[in-house]
Amino acid sequence: MAVSYMDYSSPSAQFTYDLSNNQFFKKDDRNLINFLSINQINTLGNVSLLDIYLSTGNVIEPHIHQNASELVYCISGAAVVSLINPFTKELRNFPIQPGQVANVPQGWWHYEVASVDNTHLLAIFDAPVPEFIAGFDLLRLTPASVFAHTYCLDEAKVKDTLAPITKTVVIGPPSDCKMNQVRSKMAPAQHANPTYSNHSVPSQSSYNQGYGQQHRQQYYYPQQQPVIGNGGYTF
Template identity: 55%
Template structure:
């Protein structure tokens, strides 16, 4: 049960500058700003992420357990990929300014900038969206459990995921030395970095 907003309160806020609220900053070209109820107390059922990416950078695979998301392109070009949990199929959409992709609540997804100066707006139907990050799952799941569950050599797994930092948010890291590679031909192509898998994001 949410508390009703007191619109007569002298503390109620109706304006906020998202530039004052960085959620994650890799550099001047790759960063995420946020506004939710924690920043703007008059919000009820919505929140925003302002996302800036340079070519080849990825908002890492993740899902929102309490919110659906609209990804809207303001500038540049981005690939939005989401895994349909019912069909087990990846859906991929290339969006340009004025186009939007809907990501239902709880669906695993990521975004890749296909041009420099890509600017996306992520719109949520929750005042404080929560997130589970791929980097957290990879880095924090015990290696012996991965090894036992999937019959993977534990030492090889530990070596593979060693570069993965919890709370990656935007990858690849600035010190990544891997060349960009491409998956086998699909439409559209999806760039990825290996072994790096593309914190401070917003844990509710």
């Protein structure tokens, strides 16, 4: 555990907590996140967690935890945990179902997408308070001129594309996203990348047999889109 000078005999020592009393973010009644850290239970060591509820196609925005690794455990439903391996320069997609986990090493860019409704995930961190850098801040705070100059892009188009990124998302797409309405009307055949029917994910056995190897760089949801969320602070 973390080095602690806590007097465990003190009346102020905390050993239990109701996570519903500390809601980190809520998009709606089916998409929300509760949070627990040393700020809620002062006897914790190097551990904290997010209690995550998602419905189909909802995304925990791309982000990193610069001070902690994250172990994502699926309690119910199904999700895909995606990360970029900075050593192999590869996007990896790991489908998880109840009882399965996916590990995100410290500082790695990652996101999670719910495959079905009523998905419940537990994200466990090896830090008393995990830090959080969101794609939201990286995109909105970097001048469009820098993106345009660095990557030889049309600055006006970059600025126009990023202009809507102004408010907290965390769980996307935003409820008022018009692009999401357009995508929902599109048939899977219209997409170049393959889809999983009914947003299901392969079993762990089929994944180990090569399914994930074949599709991990092409995973796509018809309703999924790049989303930006809240960031620039610790939980």
